Structures are given as C-alpha cells and as structure tokens.
Amino acid sequence: MSREILTVVETVSNEKGVGREAIFQALEQALVAATKKKFYEHTTASEARLRVEIDRKTGEYRTFRQWEVVADEDHEMPACQDAISDVDPAEWSIGDIRELEVESIEFGRIAAQIAKQVIVQKIREAERALVADAYEDKLGDLIYGEVKKQTKDGFIIDLGDGAEAYLAKEESIPKEMLRPKQRINAILFNVNREGRGAQLQLSRARPEMLIALMSKEVPEIAEEIIEIKAAARQPGVRAKISVKTNDHRIDPVGACIGMRGTRIQAVQQELNGERIDVVVWSDDPAQYIASALEPADVSGIVLDEDTFSADIIFATNEQLARAIGSQGQNVRLASELTGYKLNMMLEDEYRARQSSENQQYLDMFVERLDIDADLAEALVEMGFTSLEEVAYVPAETFEEIGLDEETVGVLQERAKEATLTDVLREQQNMQHATEELLAMEGMTPEVAQALAQKGICTVDDLADQAIDDIIDIDGLDTDKAGQLIMKARESWFN
Incomplete structure (x- = not known):
C-alpha cells in the first residue's frame, strides 16, 4: 500500500513536472474524500471533518477525525464541533482542534478512482501556478510565439515549453490575418491565476505594444538616451508616440525613424502597416499639443489647465481639415496623447466667440458697477471676467489703465457690494432640508x-x-x- 503511494507520487511528478509535495497533498485530499464516502456518507456524521497524513518517506498514512472547540452557544454541529463545557477546560480552549485517530481506508480501487479527479485538478492548478510564476515578471514585455489555432473569439498562441497564451480578437489588430504556424509578437498584459479563463493574455492592439516595439528597434530607447513619454493608437491604421531626448546632441525623432526610415518601417511592418507619427514631447502643454497635431499648422492655442481642455485656432479650412484628419483620426490621437480635450475652430469663429463673451462681460460691468463703456472695455481688455476679480485684486493692478486711488476704491467697493448681493440672493433662493x-x-x-x-x-x-x-x-x-x-x-x- 505504501509502495503504491510512493510509486504514484514519483510517476506523476516525473510525467507532469509537478512537485512531489503537491502530489502528496492531492492524495491526502483524495483519501479524505474516499474515507467520507465509505464511512460517513449515510450517517449523521456526514459533516465530519477529517485529516489524512501521509509520511513523505515511507508512504504510510493515518486518518484523524477533528472537532473544533467552540463556545456553548455556538455548538450547532456536533459532527465537527465540541462544546467547551464538554471538554476539559484545563486542556482545551475555544478555537482549538481536537483530533482522534480513526480507521483509514485502503488505498485501492475506491480511493484511486476518487483520487484521480483530485489529482488531475491539483496537477492542473500546479501547472497553472508554474506557468504563472514563470511569466509573472514578464508582464508588459514583448512575447514571441507561434499561432497554434484560431478559436471563435481569438487565437491560441504557443509560447514553447508547454505554455500557451490567448490573443482575443478585440486585442488583435483589426483586419489582420493570422494563420497557424505564423510567428508573432504581442504584449503580455495579464497573468490570470484563477482557475477559469485564459491564463496568459496577450495584446497587439494596446499602446504598450507600440512602445515595446520601438524600444526593441531603437537602441537609444533601451539605453534610456531617448525616453518614450506617451503613445496613442488606432490599431492597424495610425498611431502617435511622443519622445524626449536626455542628450541634446541627439535628435529623438530622427533616431526613432532611423536611416531612410528603416527603424520605423520595421515597427510599421510588425503592426500590419500602421502609420506612426513620432512627436517631440515638451513640458509646455501648448507646444506639445501643436507638435501632436502635425502636419497641421496651428495659429493659436488657448489653454485651460484646470479642466485639461484647449481651444485650437487655425487660419484656414485646409489646416483645420489636416488637424482633424481622416474620420477624426489625427485630433483624436493627439487628444489621447496629450491628455487634453481639444476644441478645433477657425480664427473667425474664435474671434466671434471672444467678441460675444467680451460683450457679456462689458455689459455686466456697465450695469453692475455703474461705469461707462470705455472703463468697462478697459477692464475686459485687462482680462477681468467677474465681479469677484474686480473686487479683490490688489489696487495697483489698475494702474495700467490710469485710474487714481480714489476711483479704484470706489470701483472695488461697488464690486464687493454687487458680489455680496449675489451671495445673499443665492442664499435666499437656496432650499433647505426639513x-x-x-x-x-x-x-x-x-x-x-x-x-x-x-x-x-x-x-x-x-x-x-x-x-x-x-x-x-x-x-x-x-x-x-x-x-x-x-x-x-x-x-x-x-
């Protein structure tokens, strides 16, 4: 009996490459299940808690029944619980496990059949754990594999050494034809340790794929002379990647494109012909946005860094169309690359909007501050857009429009009164909870x-x-x- 157990452990361990300890644990669980089925299945003790202990050297095993010591009020399952009042309190405490050795089942056909499923499951779990351990530190890396077969929703990729990965259709490049035996690169973006679903999940559509390929083709990136700051993609169609040089003697765009475009072409070929724009990163958001919108020429940019939005102004319809790109590709990728919401408009449209806004501010200042149109216009030209700004900016701010101290005092006092009136009105209109x-x-x-x-x-x-x-x-x-x-x-x- 003991020899049979050791033989099973040795055979399975060698054939499946699973550690001996995992096989022993699976056998112990199988023997517990078989013991319950034989001795406790049709008894009131079917909820009994059992433990089997196999000697790792001899293969001999013993079976123990367990009871947990619980408080009297929690004593609801006598089959696996002991009330504290029923045991010697000098020897046992609540939470202790009391064990009693019971008859062991023979390791024969009954136990072997029950053990088979447990062992197979344990082997699968162990194999998954081995694969997960091997690939955990490769998350985000470029993985090279061979297309094994196509499924309804994706592709099985053979990575060698018995490891397989899954490339879902939504993570592959649209309209790309992958055939069995074809060798491909992909990014490992998830290692699934759960028992269900694909374990190693790949992607060829994410921006990280582009970043990894560029790092592979451009030695300056791997050497950290050039730094990739961001990437945005419409997989298989167009992409933008922003780069920064840490050595001002090196042109980051030229280094990424390579002599006669050899480096960027290698990346494009891997991505099924995806067009790639290399953009120079800048810590000046306006300059960065202008570069991201190339090949269009930007006439002006008005930033709102609080809301991460920007008004982009163009002189002609032609430049506006270039900035937007086919089906909005260029502006969408530029927005994703920079992190700003980009509002595109022509100069005439921008001037009309500014004129309308300025007129609103002018009318407000004339009406609420009781001043003439010339002074209101001067305030607008200085950039004032609210009564609060007029009321609380330093008095010397008004020196550039030639206001004397007394006039400034009167102007700011009126602005404060108007602001207070608005606050009181708002409070009066405010509803209150009962x-x-x-x-x-x-x-x-x-x-x-x-x-x-x-x-x-x-x-x-x-x-x-x-x-x-x-x-x-x-x-x-x-x-x-x-x-x-x-x-x-x-x-x-x-």
Missing part, C-alpha cells in the same frame, strides 16, 4: 443639504426618488443611497 429629513437615521447634514439643492427637502420627497436620482451626491454610494430611500419609505409600510 428637520425631519435631517433627523432621519443614517442622514448627515452634508447629504441632507445636497439633497435639498436637488429639491429633495422632506422625507416624502426622498421616498419618491430612485437610487440613480441621488447617487451623484458626495458621500453616497449605491448601498447607502438605497438604505436612505428605504428608510424614507418606512412610513408607507407603517
């Missing part, structure tokens, strides 16, 4: 006030809402919003 809503269980003053701003001022108002109506309020998630709504509806049921 005391009943504020006192509701689970409610906070901040959430109650936010609800009131939505017109939800009473408990009945809240009861009429759906979760989606209030989920955007800070401090509320789906569960919390649902709890508050159900609490408000209690009066309906009562």
Whole structure:
C-alpha cells in the first residue's frame, strides 16, 4: 500500500513536472474524500471533518477525525464541533482542534478512482501556478510565439515549453490575418491565476505594444538616451508616440525613424502597416499639443489647465481639415496623447466667440458697477471676467489703465457690494432640508443639504426618488443611497 503511494507520487511528478509535495497533498485530499464516502456518507456524521497524513518517506498514512472547540452557544454541529463545557477546560480552549485517530481506508480501487479527479485538478492548478510564476515578471514585455489555432473569439498562441497564451480578437489588430504556424509578437498584459479563463493574455492592439516595439528597434530607447513619454493608437491604421531626448546632441525623432526610415518601417511592418507619427514631447502643454497635431499648422492655442481642455485656432479650412484628419483620426490621437480635450475652430469663429463673451462681460460691468463703456472695455481688455476679480485684486493692478486711488476704491467697493448681493440672493433662493429629513437615521447634514439643492427637502420627497436620482451626491454610494430611500419609505409600510 505504501509502495503504491510512493510509486504514484514519483510517476506523476516525473510525467507532469509537478512537485512531489503537491502530489502528496492531492492524495491526502483524495483519501479524505474516499474515507467520507465509505464511512460517513449515510450517517449523521456526514459533516465530519477529517485529516489524512501521509509520511513523505515511507508512504504510510493515518486518518484523524477533528472537532473544533467552540463556545456553548455556538455548538450547532456536533459532527465537527465540541462544546467547551464538554471538554476539559484545563486542556482545551475555544478555537482549538481536537483530533482522534480513526480507521483509514485502503488505498485501492475506491480511493484511486476518487483520487484521480483530485489529482488531475491539483496537477492542473500546479501547472497553472508554474506557468504563472514563470511569466509573472514578464508582464508588459514583448512575447514571441507561434499561432497554434484560431478559436471563435481569438487565437491560441504557443509560447514553447508547454505554455500557451490567448490573443482575443478585440486585442488583435483589426483586419489582420493570422494563420497557424505564423510567428508573432504581442504584449503580455495579464497573468490570470484563477482557475477559469485564459491564463496568459496577450495584446497587439494596446499602446504598450507600440512602445515595446520601438524600444526593441531603437537602441537609444533601451539605453534610456531617448525616453518614450506617451503613445496613442488606432490599431492597424495610425498611431502617435511622443519622445524626449536626455542628450541634446541627439535628435529623438530622427533616431526613432532611423536611416531612410528603416527603424520605423520595421515597427510599421510588425503592426500590419500602421502609420506612426513620432512627436517631440515638451513640458509646455501648448507646444506639445501643436507638435501632436502635425502636419497641421496651428495659429493659436488657448489653454485651460484646470479642466485639461484647449481651444485650437487655425487660419484656414485646409489646416483645420489636416488637424482633424481622416474620420477624426489625427485630433483624436493627439487628444489621447496629450491628455487634453481639444476644441478645433477657425480664427473667425474664435474671434466671434471672444467678441460675444467680451460683450457679456462689458455689459455686466456697465450695469453692475455703474461705469461707462470705455472703463468697462478697459477692464475686459485687462482680462477681468467677474465681479469677484474686480473686487479683490490688489489696487495697483489698475494702474495700467490710469485710474487714481480714489476711483479704484470706489470701483472695488461697488464690486464687493454687487458680489455680496449675489451671495445673499443665492442664499435666499437656496432650499433647505426639513428637520425631519435631517433627523432621519443614517442622514448627515452634508447629504441632507445636497439633497435639498436637488429639491429633495422632506422625507416624502426622498421616498419618491430612485437610487440613480441621488447617487451623484458626495458621500453616497449605491448601498447607502438605497438604505436612505428605504428608510424614507418606512412610513408607507407603517
């Protein structure tokens, strides 16, 4: 019997390349299952907890039944629990495991059949763990493999040494034809240690694929003389990659393109002819955006760094069309590359918009500050766009338009009064939560006030809402919003 166990362990370990310890553990689990099936399946002790211990040297094994020591009030499963009052408290404590050796099942046909499934499963888990361990540190790396076969939703890629990876169709380059036996490069973007689904997941469509190929083809990138800052792709069609040189003697664009374009062509060929624009990165967002929009010539850029948006101005329709590109490719990739939302417009359109905005500011200053149009226009030209700015900027700011100290004082006092009037009006129009809503269980003053701003001022108002109506309020998630709504509806049921 013991010799048979050692033979099984040795054979499986050698054939499958799985460690002996994993096989021993699988056998122990199989013997536990077989013992339960034979001795406890039709008894009240079917919930019994068992443990099998195999001697790793001799193959001999023993079986133990276990009981966990629990508090009297938790003693619900006598088959695997002992109440603390039923054992010697000097010897046992709550949480201890009491063991008693019981009869062991023979390692014969019954145990072997039950063990087969457990062993196979353990071997699969061990094999998956070995593969995961081998590829865990290769996440983000370029992987070379051979197309083994095509499935309904992707391709199985043979990586050699018994390892396989999966390239889903959505992670492959559109319209690319991959055939069995074809050798390909792809990025390893996920190692799945769970028991289901593809274990090694590849991609040829992600920006990281382009970055890895460029690093492979351009030695200066691997040597960190040139640094890749960002990449954006429309797989198989067009891509942009921004680079920065750490040695000002080296042109980063020229180094990436190579002599007569040899380096960039090698990358394009690997990506099924994808056109690649190499952009010089700049820490000046306006310059970076202008470079990203090439080959179009930009006339002007107005940045809003708080919202990461920019107005891009062009002199002609031709330049605007170049910037947008075929089906919006160029501007979409430039936006993704720079991280800015890009609003494209012609100079005439921009001037018209600016004129309209300036007129609004001018009218506001004339009406609210009771000043003439010339002074209001001077304020607008200085860049003032709100009453608060006029009220609280340093007085010396107005020196460039020739205002004396007394006039500045009067102007800022009027601006402060107008600002205060707006605040008071806003507070008067502000709705407030009722005391009943504020006192509701689970409610906070901040959430109650936010609800009131939505017109939800009473408990009945809240009861009429759906979760989606209030989920955007800070401090509320789906569960919390649902709890508050159900609490408000209690009066309906009562």
